Amino acid sequence: MIDFFARHRATFDKALHACANRYSWTAYPESPSSRIHGEELPRAGKARFEALLGGDYPLSQPGETGRTGAEVSPYTGQPLGITYPKMDVERLYSAVAEGMPDWRRAAPDTRTGVCLEILHRCAGQLFENAHATMHTSGQSFIMAFAGSGANALDRGLEALAYAYKAMADVPVSAHWEREFGKGGAARLEKQYRLVPRGVGVIICCATFPLWNGYPALCANLATGNPVVLKPHPSAILPVAMLVSVAREVLAEAGFDPNLVSLVADTREEPATLALLEHPATAMVDFTGSPAFGQWLEQNCRDKLVYTETAGCNSVVIESTDDLPAMAAAIAHSLCQASAQMCTSVQNIHIPAQGILAGDTAVSFDAVAAAIVGAVEVHLQNPQVLCGTLVDDSILATIARYRILAQTHGKLLRDSGPLDYPDFPAARTASPLILQLSAVERELYRDEVFGPVSFVIKGDSAADCLRDATANARERGAITSHVYSVNEAFLAEAVEAYHAAGASVACNLRGMPINFAAAYSDYHVTGLNPAGNACLTDLAFVASRFRIVQSKRMV
């Protein structure tokens, strides 16, 4: 058998080192530039994607009862026309069970090696993955290649590193010897074995199909558990492509390919509940809406449930030494991926009396105007930054807030369609920005999914911080930002966000502030309603297996 672990050992050691020291590192190329990849790879990737359109996706799984799938490209408005196996869950699970004993018995190094090879081959199909992500999730090509591609792969490798660490903490064997009374020494040889929990169901989201896909797959598979991937009905293809790679690698390594399987569905005929209700399902990883995430946390009590959902991410502005750079950074978050990222900013809190920018007093209105102005600059070339809207419902959300603006606050910027010459039918919307005051807080305390944001006038910087952190604690937050040149305020803000169970970033600019770095940023705290699990830490992996032992007198 090919020693995949040895093949990727250097990369994996580097990942372990990066996790421990949390500096900047990536194992996968983030840029799709032909200067890195040459001309052929991008072309072949696109061709492979196009060849899949309008046909049966080549995936054969036991328990197929027909075909399903109804993806529509947000760029063209046209169905992809790809069909996937429609699964009989009971028959699938029976087949999955057959491969489990061999996989359970395989050494952690072997299983880790298989995962490393899966990630490696997925890195080799980042171009086709980018096209698939673009035409399902609606991301721009660049974002699909990086964010839902290389960055997500890094998260997978990171999760694999933690799974490996947790398993390596358990020795394989031990010699144990002691005296009991006058009977002489008792000598025992002990063997410790890791036992997987059972089937891990991974429910992927529409906007970043593989964001939790790679990490949860690696965390489960490395620790000996089979994996069933349940993609969002609107973004199946990127997940199917991961499943194909995983099955191919498993088979090459001499294991049952059914250890990784796909259960695709449509909105009209959802398959999730059948997976959740199956007694062999031991774990559920979920990325998606707060409502369904909380339902899972409360209703799957006999399973381990790991969720990453969303909250009302905030910015608190107390002061800055560079107003244009700050405004550009915030505006970038409002535009990037049409604010459909779990790290997108929604609530921008500015004190009513304005702020100091350097030595200059800047009014509330002027700060808000700077942000709106920066959005306009970012929108000069929107296709790469904004991508498209994953779902029609976002247009309805925008319309709802446009109407609300007639009776509440002040519309600082209306949303409108974006012009993508290559894709005249693209479903797009530029940011809508609504100014509100804290008395209208029920309008902005929940996640508003899509390019809708709020500039919120607080009585003071302290009030802004209080509001933002209360919302993080009570409604959830994945990212939070503070801008201040005042050390005391920054320290206070860090304490306040931490007390709310939220992480916080201070004075970020000159970089995409939505960016969460694998191997460095602990993504999701698990301490507020925006999710109960972190990508990635020891707690994400340590309970995915248990330990049994045998001891024998010698």
Add this chain to the structure above:
Amino acid sequence: MIDFFARHRATFDKALHACANRYSWTAYPESPSSRIHGEELPRAGKARFEALLGGDYPLSQPGETGRTGAEVSPYTGQPLGITYPKMDVERLYSAVAEGMPDWRRAAPDTRTGVCLEILHRCAGQLFENAHATMHTSGQSFIMAFAGSGANALDRGLEALAYAYKAMADVPVSAHWEREFGKGGAARLEKQYRLVPRGVGVIICCATFPLWNGYPALCANLATGNPVVLKPHPSAILPVAMLVSVAREVLAEAGFDPNLVSLVADTREEPATLALLEHPATAMVDFTGSPAFGQWLEQNCRDKLVYTETAGCNSVVIESTDDLPAMAAAIAHSLCQASAQMCTSVQNIHIPAQGILAGDTAVSFDAVAAAIVGAVEVHLQNPQVLCGTLVDDSILATIARYRILAQTHGKLLRDSGPLDYPDFPAARTASPLILQLSAVERELYRDEVFGPVSFVIKGDSAADCLRDATANARERGAITSHVYSVNEAFLAEAVEAYHAAGASVACNLRGMPINFAAAYSDYHVTGLNPAGNACLTDLAFVASRFRIVQSKRMV
């Protein structure tokens, strides 16, 4: 402030090393011999225990509304007459909250040092703890000194080692730097902070009051969480003595003593539910009955719940090369602590056709007789080995099985009182052993708490194994034993028990087979109904804290 961590560093490093390599080691003296301790320490310990009798236990906690407690010595039948604070939970929790910020902010080394000092001082009161355990749990003095004393302290130190490892996995800070496009390098300083979950309630059991007390206290306290100990109504004193030490050390270290508190109660006025229902309770550690353990697992869904309960521990006998030694080992388990240990054997499976002992064929009846005979030998000096019964209900259980024996199977050995010259009123019972066949399996599949065991006639060794492992899987097991000289059968048995989610010991003799070794034996698998958590592994500690981070552009 005293640097407790530095003071105990050598011991702690040794504990970390022992956990990683799982050899035999103990940090605490297991023997109460005056050759080790001198004459004064044992005398002082006994005097301290006696001085506590018939008075108010010296513990002052905010929210005391009166006094409670109704412990009765199983050795004398007399009330201990000790009263403990009766607590208003709401007021107690308010006080607990005051100390939390300072404790949360303390470094992991500081918190670990406080726990090390608590364990160290508890080791200094093992004599008084042994008397307290004897006259509440009913253990013999030797067992109370070792099993519920030194061995339990070792489990506490072990849990502390794991908590420390999990915390040490998260660095304090990192420098992160990378290029984004043409904007130059983005440089971030990141700070990572551990955030405790909240109040950890520890529900202790009657028979081994501190078995989960030390480990759960260390796991919670080291990771920044306050601890509320809820002893069993019949075994409060040992827990109170731990609470006193913990509060004393916390105060000396400059922290709020209310970070560790006691909520004692009586059977008539239980206090557990008020603790479970309090929103500040984030974690529950439980040792006790399977019924309440499963209730906790199913009903405390918004809390982390760690349980160790009980099952029907089994022995499967296929063959042996030393029948007397095997019989003595099994009989020891039937007698030790009157089979009230979570590791006590209950179901002894023997094939109907008998076994090979060396080259000699030994009939089923002869194997059973050897075990019964070995029990008689152990009972020649029962006080040290058997101790007393923790509860009157055990006598009723014995009576019930005596009556059942009239209609089911065959009574191989009846139970009777044991004669303890020093304690004529001691509540005692020798083992009752009932022979059954597998058709009567509903009689032996649940835990029968106390000195009741079953010799079960199986059709074959394979049938014995099938029955024992099915019971482990479906009803739970903490320990399982196999005796065989047949390598193929041993290998099959190991696989079968592991497949049932159970650990297994092979051919143990010449040692107390109930013994579970800290730093070496993973105690409880979490894979069968006898508990969901292991003492101790990374999974026992890794979720007791979360991680928040702040990052700042530099």
